Amino acid sequence: MEHSFIDNNYTAAFILAGGKSRRMPFDKQEIRIEGNLIAVYIAEKLSAIFRDVFIVSNAKALYLDCRYNIISDEIDGYGPLGGLYTALCNTSGEYAYVTGCDMPFVNTEYIQYMKEQLDKSAKSMDGILTTTNSLVEPLNAFYHKRLKDLIPPIISGGGRRMADLYKGKEMIYVPEDVLKKFDPEFRMFFNLNTVEDYEWFSRFDCKNGTAMRRLDIY
Numbered sequence: 001m002e003h004s005f006i007d008n009n010y011t012a013a014f015i016l017a018g019g020k021s022r023r024m025p026f027d028k029q030e031i032r033i034e035g036n037l038i039a040v041y042i043a044e045k046l047s048a049i050f051r052d053v054f055i056v057s058n059a060k061a062l063y064l065d066c067r068y069n070i071i072s073d074e075i076d077g078y079g080p081l082g083g084l085y086t087a088l089c090n091t092s093g094e095y096a097y098v099t100g101c102d103m104p105f106v107n108t109e110y111i112q113y114m115k116e117q118l119d120k121s122a123k124s125m126d127g128i129l130t131t132t133n134s135l136v137e138p139l140n141a142f143y144h145k146r147l148k149d150l151i152p153p154i155i156s157g158g159g160r161r162m163a164d165l166y167k168g169k170e171m172i173y174v175p176e177d178v179l180k181k182f183d184p185e186f187r188m189f190f191n192l193n194t195v196e197d198y199e200w201f202s203r204f205d206c207k208n209g210t211a212m213r214r215l216d217i218y
Helices: 039-047 078-090 108-120 146-154 176-182 194-202
Strands: 011-018 031-033 052-055 069-071 095-100 127-132 135-144 169-176 214-218
Touching: 011 039, 011 078, 031 039, 039 052, 039 095, 039 108, 052 078, 069 146, 078 095, 078 135, 078 146, 095 108, 108 127, 108 135, 108 169, 108 176, 135 146
Parallel strands: 011 052, 011 095, 052 069, 127 169
Antiparallel strands: 031 214, 095 135, 127 135
């Protein structure tokens, strides 16, 4: 299927790669899929529909030969919430698309669907999120730039969760029944959090389920 670029209000995609990898014996950023660092692998997928793709990482030495934009956290040490703040500081459009570097199943059709829902809304929304198993997925999502200035007070008040930002805001929530039309097994929200996750994904091929994927630690 051919993809067109998402329009200028949604120019930038951001891959958050600043996590602590607490449940892994190595930095997840060092995982390579088919020869590329995992964040670069994801960036390649997103570049089909976004003109600008950023990787948010403080490990810039990993990405010396990378053709994508590498930016450091504006507020270091606050996980995805700090990464989102960096994304909203750097997006050139109204919205920023944000995902994690440990979420390798990129579904560009679903990303475009989310953008369309924002376009169809009668008023400017604060973003769009997805619900799975009655839980809200804070990544693989769009956030409006106006939320940026709300994040530093949340952090200074002791907040660290993405929910501290989006709860009570005017968000669109995509329900499970819609998500299943794009991804029946919810794989786009699969995270490489543990060694077991890593081992499973290393044997998985997105196209046919065979052990074709090359996945290494360098």
